Amino acid sequence: MNSPDLSKMKQDCSNSKECLEMLQMILDGEATTQQKEHFLKEHLEQCMPCYKNYHLEVAIRELLKTKCTSHAPQELVDNIRKQVSQKLAS
Numbered sequence: 080m081n082s083p084d085l086s087k088m089k090q091d092c093s094n095s096k097e098c099l100e101m102l103q104m105i106l107d108g109e110a111t112t113q114q115k116e117h118f119l120k121e122h123l124e125q126c127m128p129c130y131k132n133y134h135l136e137v138a139i140r141e142l143l144k145t146k147c148t149s150h151a152p153q154e155l156v157d158n159i160r161k162q163v164s165q166k167l168a169s
């Protein structure tokens with residue numbers, strides 16, 4: 080995935096609920112290739128909240144994998160969220 084121009088992205092997602100569900104499906108490997116391509120290439124590059132959410136979910140999942148735990152403490156999740164948004168904002 081190439082880096083989209085953050086300044087040109089939408090600041091609000093018109094259907095963030097559906098987007099979040101799609102995002103989870105993609106990360107869980109439940110989405111079809113077509114859904115994945117469309118979402119990652121068409122939507123994420125224009126939609127700031129979804130772009131951030133995606134990176135956040137990826138970071139959380141990576142962390143859970145390395146920690147071998149199925150549930151991250153809320154504090155940890157908050158921490159990751161902060162880090163990811165800082166990284167994306169810079």
Ligand SMILES: [Zn+2]
Pocket residue numbers: 092093094095098122126128129
């Ligand atoms: Zn969106």
